Amino acid sequence: MSAEPPPPRPAGETGPHGAAPQGEAQEKEAFRAQVEPHLDELLSAARHELEYRQAVGDLTLDDLTAEELVGETLARAWRDRHRRPPLLGLRPWLLGLLFRVADSLARQEARRREAAAVSLEAPVPPEPLYDDDESFWEWYQPDESTRWEDVIPAAAATPEQIVAALERKEGRALPRTARRLLLLTGVHRLSVAEAASALHIEAAEAARLLAEAHRALGSRKKRD
Secondary structure (H helix, E strand, C coil), X not given: CCCCCCCCCXXXXXXXXXXXXXXXXXXXXXXXXXXXXXXXXXXXXXXXXXXXXXXXXXXXXXXCCHHHHHHHHHHHHHHCHHHCCCCCCHHHHHHHHHHHHHHHHHHHHHHHHHHHHHCCCCCCCCCCCCCCCCCHHHHCCCCCCCCHHHCCCCCCCCHHHHHHHHHCHHHHXXXXXXXXXXXXXXXXXXXXHHHXXXXXXXXXXXXXXXXXXXXXHHHHHHHC
């Protein structure tokens, strides 16, 4: 005797693997529309990040393109779209995510090079593409009442001047987090609180690092 067909699924009920196909397609379209205005800025940030990584020897010109880095970032953003803190805007969240994806890809490349140095035939152990501290978003929310602009005034330098300073020897020597804070606040014009949240650090620590970075670059300017 043939089995009876399953009863029809009520309208709006999800399938066995989560969201209904039509609903997910609509969500993807909405997500695409939200991130599209930020693509040029993400590409610019990706180019700066790759130029820095290549200058310090983390990556080569053949390892990764800016378009690939942005593509990986958007794939991660889609996967973690429901984890974005409500008080953190989409633009700063995407910029911080791009840096973390770059970190992960650079670590993977370093492991591949180490494995190749040991044995050209030894397989590289698999690892998740993204291994940053996912639990951070479970507890951290930026403080919307904190105005760190009152602690550190906005830099008078133009974005072009900040990029040029970061490309000099002193800029390359800055701690990576401090360099990213300068880019986010000085070039992408995020608030200190937004930049801190995007980089997974406390706002007070971000303020301290920014002050030290400004002093380091300022002392170079005075010598010139």
